Amino acid sequence: xxxxxxxxxxxxxxxxxxxxxxxxxxxxxxxxxxxxxxxxxxxxxxxxxxxxxxxxxxxxxxxxxxxxxxxxxxxxxxxxxxxxxxxxxxxxxxxxxxxxxxxxxxxxxxxxxxxxxxxxxxxxxxxxxxxxxxxxxxxxxxxxxxxxxxxxxxxxxxxxxxxxxxxxxxxxxxxxxxxxxxxxxxxxxxxxxxxxxxxxxxxxxxxxxxxxxxxxxxxxxxxxxxxxxxxxxxxxxxxxxxxxxxxxxxxxxxxxxxxxxxxxxxxxxxxxxxxxxxxxxxxxxxxxxxxxxxxxxxxxxxxxxxxxxxxxxxxxxxxxxxxxxxxxxxxxxxxxxxxxxxxxxxxxxxxxxxxxxxxxxxxxxxxxxxxxxxxxxxxxxxxxxxxxxxxxxxxxxxxxxxxxxxxx
Amino acid sequence: xxxxxxxxxxxxxxxxxxxxxxxxxxxxxxxxxxxxxxxxxxxxxxxxxxxxxxxxxxxxxxxxxxxxxxxxxxxxxxxxxxxxxxxxxxxxxxxxxxxxxxxxxxxxxxxxxxxxxxxxxxxxxxxxxxxxxxxxxxxxxxxxxxxxxxxxxxxxxxxxxxxxxxxxxxxxxxxxxxxxxxxxxxxxxxxxxxxxxxxxxxxxxxxxxxxxxxxxxxxxxxxxxxxxxxxxxxxxxxxxxxxxxxxxxxxxxxxxxxxxxxxxxxxxxxxxxxxxxxxxxxxxxxxxxxxxxxxxxxxxxxxxxxxxxxxxxxxxxxxx
Numbered sequence: 001x002x003x004x005x006x007x008x009x010x011x012x013x014x015x016x017x018x019x020x021x022x023x024x025x026x027x028x029x030x031x032x033x034x035x036x037x038x039x040x041x042x043x044x045x046x047x048x049x050x051x052x053x054x055x056x057x058x059x060x061x062x063x064x065x066x067x068x069x070x071x072x073x074x075x076x077x078x079x080x081x082x083x084x085x086x087x088x089x090x091x092x093x094x095x096x097x098x099x100x101x102x103x104x105x106x107x108x109x110x111x112x113x114x115x116x117x118x119x120x121x122x123x124x125x126x127x128x129x130x131x132x133x134x135x136x137x138x139x140x141x142x143x144x145x146x147x148x149x150x151x152x153x154x155x156x157x158x159x160x161x162x163x164x165x166x167x168x169x170x171x172x173x174x175x176x177x178x179x180x181x182x183x184x185x186x187x188x189x190x191x192x193x194x195x196x197x198x199x200x201x202x203x204x205x206x207x208x209x210x211x212x213x214x215x216x217x218x219x220x221x222x223x224x225x226x227x228x229x230x231x232x233x234x235x236x237x238x239x240x241x242x243x244x245x246x247x248x249x250x251x252x253x254x255x256x257x258x259x260x261x262x263x264x265x266x267x268x269x270x271x272x273x274x275x276x277x278x279x280x281x282x283x284x285x286x287x288x289x290x291x292x293x294x295x296x297x298x299x300x301x302x303x304x305x306x307x308x309x310x311x312x313x314x315x316x317x318x319x320x321x322x323x324x325x326x327x328x329x330x331x332x333x334x335x336x337x338x339x340x341x342x343x344x345x346x347x348x349x350x351x352x353x354x355x356x357x358x359x360x361x362x363x364x365x366x367x368x369x370x371x372x373x374x375x376x377x378x379x380x381x382x383x384x385x386x387x388x389x390x391x392x393x394x395x396x397x398x399x400x401x402x403x404x405x406x407x408x
Numbered sequence: 409x410x411x412x413x414x415x416x417x418x419x420x421x422x423x424x425x426x427x428x429x430x431x432x433x434x435x436x437x438x439x440x441x442x443x444x445x446x447x448x449x450x451x452x453x454x455x456x457x458x459x460x461x462x463x464x465x466x467x468x469x470x471x472x473x474x475x476x477x478x479x480x481x482x483x484x485x486x487x488x489x490x491x492x493x494x495x496x497x498x499x500x501x502x503x504x505x506x507x508x509x510x511x512x513x514x515x516x517x518x519x520x521x522x523x524x525x526x527x528x529x530x531x532x533x534x535x536x537x538x539x540x541x542x543x544x545x546x547x548x549x550x551x552x553x554x555x556x557x558x559x560x561x562x563x564x565x566x567x568x569x570x571x572x573x574x575x576x577x578x579x580x581x582x583x584x585x586x587x588x589x590x591x592x593x594x595x596x597x598x599x600x601x602x603x604x605x606x607x608x609x610x611x612x613x614x615x616x617x618x619x620x621x622x623x624x625x626x627x628x629x630x631x632x633x634x635x636x637x638x639x640x641x642x643x644x645x646x647x648x649x650x651x652x653x654x655x656x657x658x659x660x661x662x663x664x665x666x667x668x669x670x671x672x673x674x675x676x677x678x679x680x681x682x683x684x685x686x687x688x689x690x691x692x693x694x695x696x697x698x699x700x701x702x703x704x705x706x707x708x709x710x711x712x713x714x715x716x717x718x719x720x721x722x723x724x725x726x727x728x
Contacts, residue, residue: 165524199504257537389528390519
């Protein structure tokens with residue numbers, strides 16, 4: 001899996017050198033790691049909107065994060081995570097290098113849209129606050145990071161491919177760095193919780209009243225969440241040259257589309273995406289140490305996803321398959337970015353995060369979801385699943401960085 | 409490996425197909441009304457499956473239609489949007505405030521409030537099972553989509569054709585949210601391109617380059633660097649440049665470069681997220697009429713600071 005020549009094109013290895021986290025279970029990698037290790041739950045009564053009239057109000061907000069005045073919450077989350085990722089990587093001066101900034105999202109500046117609707121209802125279209133109007137464009141999630149870090153030689157693109165957007169963005173960063181088109185990529189995802197998102201999932205019947213129990217017989221659905229996760233990717237050689245901490249390698253990923261149903265996943269298509277990812281990463285199924293599942297804890301998702309895992313990895317002993325959403329809730333566009341960061345943490349710290357709130361595994365899922373307590377594990381390769389509305393699947397493979405393997 | 413544009417399609421204020429767009433662009437006069445004439449979702453796509461479909465999605469699904477015939481299931485799609493349908497998002501949010509219960513919303517319309525709705529519906533309608541991505545970056549969206557699509561070919565993630573384009577709708581809600589100092593009438597539509605690896609085609613995508621300007625007074629300089637890099641990274645001579653189509657953003661003048669100039673907002677109005685996709689369509693429409701060789705530039709400067717350009721080499725071929 002070294003730098004290689006594929007189809008006549010020199011490619012580079014892609015290192016993860018920095019992680020930035022704003023999550024319901026902790027801000028910053030250290031707090032996030034502690035949360036994953038101890039199985040912390042981010043669930044609490046929602047405070048960011050009036051929950052009157054809903055029969056339950058539990059969500060996974062980021063309690064200690066206030067956006068600066070005049071900034072949309074989703075952009076603020078993304079910018080904060082990006083800044084942390086750069087600091088975590090040893091604060092390299094990225095202005096010297098050509099780069100990519102790619103941030104995924106499901107809803108964009110959705111809380112601002114809610115605010116505008118409330119203003120319109122109160123005072124008509126003339127009552128809309130121009131400062132809020134000015135900041136709703138989805139492209140701002142990425143370009144705000146460039147502005148914050150003073151980056152001008154960058155391609156800033158928002159990739160709003162819904163709940164798989166984090167993996168899409170990380171995958172895009174991988175492709176661009178791997179091909180040598182950029183020296184670094186800041187990539188991940190962000191979303192902010194808002195009333196309409198809560199109402200939408202509530203109405204779909206996809207939401208649990210109290211807790212998120214992926215793969216459990218008694219699961220009742222997801223909890224909506226918010227947050228941001230951003231990774232700094234660099235080409236391995238430059239990262240080594242500058243003495244950067246090399247946390248993991250991106251090994252490859254797969255993308256495909258069910259092209260079937262707007263909200264129900266298709267197990268066969270998800271399995272096909274896993275195979276694409278494994279092939280792209282040159283990883284054999286038996287090399288996968290654990291799977292970080294999409295694992296929303298809806299009836300349909302967990303069964304389809306478990307079926308897909310077994311189709312690819314075999315019925316007998318599929319890898320342990322955990323859902324970090326049991327702790328984080330469904331942070332939408334941030335979900336697969338935060339889970340990918342959780343995978344890097346697992347590789348570096350040597351443990352598999354648990355699936356919390358677990359009582360009894362649903363036999364229809366029939367997977368070892370590492371119930372309730374993290375387990376120590378010597379991991380080399382991990383897989384991060386993301387399945388979005390519209391059947392947009394993105395599956396990412398990350399590997400432990402093996403220093404000796406790059407001796408030349 | 410080369411990325412070729414082998415076919416294109418457009419639904420625009422000039423009408424429901426590429427022919428109408430080409431005639432309109434050649435005529436050079438912006439329609440008085442910048443809504444797409446005669447675009448009624450149910451009339452264009454039928455009643456089945458369109459109950460909850462919003463306009464930005466319907467425009468994309470219908471624009472893709474003439475391009476997808478004969479393509480394999482593994483076709484990829486890269487679709488640009490700004491915030492998908494702001495009307496859909498606002499309507500959904502409004503229901504949470506005005507209905508008897510906050511959850512008395514239409515669950516079937518929830519995916520419309522999600523930003524990948526149009527791309528997902530295109531995939532479902534036309535059975536496109538390859539990579540399916542949504543990208544966003546204001547006026548530069550079409551160029552960002554083009555680069556994403558080009559990279560799907562380069563990385564081998566797309567082995568067959570890639571559909572690529574951008575869509576924008578004109579609704580009352582969007583007009584509320586536009587800056588009041590807009591110099592062009594708000595407009596709408598969708599333009600899409602069929603990209604194929606190697607092979608024949610009407611234009612080759614030579615380079616797509618981007619930068620970010622910290623404030624719009626810097627935009628011209630950042631764009632100039634993108635253009636210089638586009639020529640430097642390809643083997644095209646600056647003298648080969650025939651046409652530059654701008655997106656209507658600030659600082660897109662590129663003074664001193666001799667070439668024919670057009671601005672997409674002058675032609676079709678302000679299609680915001682679809683601007684640079686319509687810029688590409690303008691190049692193709694005029695090249696087809698004039699059978700030009702040489703190169704063309706499509707530029708974009710977004711108000712949030714994304715700056716970019718695409719350099720295309722015209723082959724003199726017609727579309728398939």
